[in-house]
Amino acid sequence: MLLTTLILGAVLGGTYALLALGLTLQYGIARIMNLAYGELTLIAAFVLVWAFQGLGLSPIISILLLAPAGYLVGWALYTVMMGPLVRRAGGSGRLEVDSILATFGLLFLIQGVLLLTAGPNFTSISYLDRGVSVFGVSVAANKLVAFGICVVAGGALVVALARTRWGLTLRAVALSPVSAPLVGIDVNRTMRQGFALGTALAAVAGGTLAMYQTFSATGGVVFTMKALVIVIMGGVGNVGGALAAGLALGLVETFVATAIDPGLTLAATFAIFLIVLLWRPQGLFRRR
Amino acid sequence: MRKTLSLALPLAALVLLAAAPLVASAYQLGLLLGMATYVTLASAWALFSGHTRYISLATVAFYGTGAYTVAVLNESLPYPVVLAVAGVIGAGLALVVGLSTLRLAGIYFVIFSFGLSELIRELITWYEVNVTGTLGRYIFLDITARGIYWQMLALGAFTIGLTAWIHRRRLGLALRVIGDDETVAAHSGIHLARVKLIVFVLASTIITLAGAIASPRWVYVEPSIVFNPTVSFLTVIMALLGGANRLWGPALGAVPLFLVFEWLSSDFPDTYPIILGLLFIAVVFVLPNGVLAGIERLRQRRKA
Amino acid sequence: MSFLSIEGATKRFGGLTAVDNVSFTLEQGEIVGLLGPNGSGKTTLINLLSGALPLSAGRIALQGVTLSGRRADTVARAGVARTFQLVRILPSLTLMENVMIPAVFGAKAHWGTAAVAVANDALARVGLAGRETGLAGDLTYIDQKRLELARALAAEPSLLLLDEWLAGLNPTELKQGIALIRSLTDSGLTILMVEHIMEAVRTLCPRALVMNSGALIADGPTAEVLADPHVVAAYLGQVDADA
Structure with a gap:
């Protein structure tokens, strides 16, 4: 029983971690608080379902295609929508308010389009849903595949951020957008990359989610909310923290769902959020 | 002269609006009530968010809480007591949210408010299903549409009056300073968290009462009906369109937008959210400070 | 009892100690210059005094009333x-x-x-x-x-903290600015001013404090402090004290 919770929680946590990773990149590097993040995730989830049902495309191939597509969408969104706001704010605190409001509008826009095209009902696919035994616990194969994708994608990103010159640039802008230009970094371009990369992660997370969960066009808010809570828990802009906190939230949620009531998962998320805010608002994993 | 006029005009308008139901049809009365509701919501929202720039996305969390309180208590307590209980619950909820988020950076408050209505809806649903065993309640109150309208009108007038009064007090000055620069505010002796908390609780209580007053119109109430996120969304866009840091800005935004939304939701029910989203983005890009500020800027440009 | 007393004020940001065990006192009506190279911790000290940042260790008291550990707004109301x-x-x-x-x-x-x-x-x-x-x-x-x-x-206020208030002024404005600050001290106001313009410090402040790498390295009459080899070294880098 406990082992089941642990394994299922870790699987769910993998997707959450990826989800939060994208949001922490968008907020940490591009300084955009993207309230439509969950809706971007949902678009990817719906695309995967349609590709699977309509074209018979394997979800794994879909996810491989979704990542670059997400990057392009993020790039375009930043260029058309966020960039002008960043320029208008000119480094003042106004960007935060403006981006919150603009993405709040985007949330309803995307939700409206999804409702129009997919309807209000829950959707899911049946893909690799036979059980596989893991330490004696039967876990659906699709969950394992999804978890594997999350580990690979998240791991690759962590390594890239830590080891490559490109990762160093992203981290420099996250740390200090004011002084990054002094060492020859094109901040505007880096921010756009950060935003686009975050959207790509949202797309991959949405794809993996669609492999094993049911979802509907109106569920984006909950995804955004969970990703936000994980980002706060992990410390804004802290990649390792987001991964750890994502896993932790997946575990807590699975525990609450199995031991208490599946209808209280959001309540569990909020309870954690409250505790973090009251106890360590700078995040659980921030080095002091 | 100007001063008496700025008091006489709104009072005259209030008398006219209060007399309107005597000649209005049922449909028109419904529209009047809707307008009064959104003027109240947008004005109360702007009371807190307009100056502090702490964007609250939780309007419907309080509005729905008010409505649901009436749904639960309407058969066991007299109506005025039910309203009072709703107000107390709203204030208590605001106090908890405010105490845990308002001493931190604004973003924490925004995030918390973003998911708050989802949370409350989930909690109530869980409670009703598991504890009381019923999802969905009826409100049988002996209140006419007119009565609801008059109450809402009074609440709206009170909200605008309260805003005007606060703006001429210490509290209003403190709010404006906080909106411009929190650091300066703190170093000038302003207790940031207390000012924000007081105003947030005031605004949230008003919004909760608005939900309680409006609730008899529904007759049948269930969490997914009263916690409709569109209410939060509309409130924000109305206040922003008119100008959230002006006294009459929210009302000015609420009246035309409510009518537009009524028309959109009846004639284009499918594309309604899309149009809303686009409109919202347009407001942020084109009129970031609201129509009133935009008009002023145009005037100044013409003078110069 | 001194008007303002700072005992072992310390501020650490992670591994960096921005203000390191700084102690000094000010008497009422004094006007004191706070000097030091960029990044020596002057502004951080001002932030500690005004309550903008909490102390990591130490105590600050104004007329016997403890200021450390209080929020910026209560520090402001304390004068x-x-x-x-x-x-x-x-x-x-x-x-x-x-x-x-x-x-x-x-x-x-x-x-x-x-x-x-x-x-x-x-x-x-x-x-x-x-x-x-x-x-x-x-x-x-x-x-x-x-x-x-x-x-x-x-x-x-009873204590005024000026953080490079004279910086960026042209020569005429600077003269006006110096005269303005001087006029303030006549009313008994105590002033601690961070300043890089030595002319202003020499004219206005009989006493000066010098910080380097977070520590207080000199405290005394302005002319003596500015001639102190340690202070010169702090400003110019590794200049030998005897050179």
Whole structure:
């Protein structure tokens, strides 16, 4: 029983971690608080379902295609929508308010389009849903595949951020957008990359989610909310923290769902959020 | 002269609006009530968010809480007591949210408010299903549409009056300073968290009462009906369109937008959210400070 | 009992100790210069004194009342006013409102005509009389600096912290600025000023403190302190003390 919770929680946590990773990149590097993040995730989830049902495309191939597509969408969104706001704010605190409001509008826009095209009902696919035994616990194969994708994608990103010159640039802008230009970094371009990369992660997370969960066009808010809570828990802009906190939230949620009531998962998320805010608002994993 | 006029005009308008139901049809009365509701919501929202720039996305969390309180208590307590209980619950909820988020950076408050209505809806649903065993309640109150309208009108007038009064007090000055620069505010002796908390609780209580007053119109109430996120969304866009840091800005935004939304939701029910989203983005890009500020800027440009 | 006493004030940011065990006292009516190279911890010390940052260790007391551990607004109400290194005015408020704020929310909590009188007085002292209805956002840089000083004065503080208030002024404005600060000390106000302009420090401050890498390395009469080989070394790098 406990082992089941642990394994299922870790699987769910993998997707959450990826989800939060994208949001922490968008907020940490591009300084955009993207309230439509969950809706971007949902678009990817719906695309995967349609590709699977309509074209018979394997979800794994879909996810491989979704990542670059997400990057392009993020790039375009930043260029058309966020960039002008960043320029208008000119480094003042106004960007935060403006981006919150603009993405709040985007949330309803995307939700409206999804409702129009997919309807209000829950959707899911049946893909690799036979059980596989893991330490004696039967876990659906699709969950394992999804978890594997999350580990690979998240791991690759962590390594890239830590080891490559490109990762160093992203981290420099996250740390200090004011002084990054002094060492020859094109901040505007880096921010756009950060935003686009975050959207790509949202797309991959949405794809993996669609492999094993049911979802509907109106569920984006909950995804955004969970990703936000994980980002706060992990410390804004802290990649390792987001991964750890994502896993932790997946575990807590699975525990609450199995031991208490599946209808209280959001309540569990909020309870954690409250505790973090009251106890360590700078995040659980921030080095002091 | 100007001063008496700025008091006489709104009072005259209030008398006219209060007399309107005597000649209005049922449909028109419904529209009047809707307008009064959104003027109240947008004005109360702007009371807190307009100056502090702490964007609250939780309007419907309080509005729905008010409505649901009436749904639960309407058969066991007299109506005025039910309203009072709703107000107390709203204030208590605001106090908890405010105490845990308002001493931190604004973003924490925004995030918390973003998911708050989802949370409350989930909690109530869980409670009703598991504890009381019923999802969905009826409100049988002996209140006419007119009565609801008059109450809402009074609440709206009170909200605008309260805003005007606060703006001429210490509290209003403190709010404006906080909106411009929190650091300066703190170093000038302003207790940031207390000012924000007081105003947030005031605004949230008003919004909760608005939900309680409006609730008899529904007759049948269930969490997914009263916690409709569109209410939060509309409130924000109305206040922003008119100008959230002006006294009459929210009302000015609420009246035309409510009518537009009524028309959109009846004639284009499918594309309604899309149009809303686009409109919202347009407001942020084109009129970031609201129509009133935009008009002023145009005037100044013409003078110069 | 000293007017202001700082005992072992320390501020650490992660591994960096920005202010390292700094202790000194000020007497009422003193005007003292706080010097040191960039990054030596002067502004951090001002932030500790004004309550903008909490201390990691140590104690700060004003007239025997402990200030350390208190929020910025209660420190302000206890009689500490400050200006900011990068000037901070409230752009959407009028000059009058800008200056009225600390009078309204300060220790004396003036309101109505009393607050207006305090603000007018402060505006007059910095040479901005008659412009109270203009918007602060429309001011020139020097006038913004004046406004910021007026705002600090309207708090009717007993301790005034100036963070490079004279920086960025042209020679004429500098002369006016020095005269303005001098006029303040006549009223018994205690001033601690971070300053890089040595001419101003020499003219205004009989006493100077010097910080380097977070530590207080000199405290004494300005002329002596500026001739101190350690201080010279701190400013110029590894210059041998005997050279």
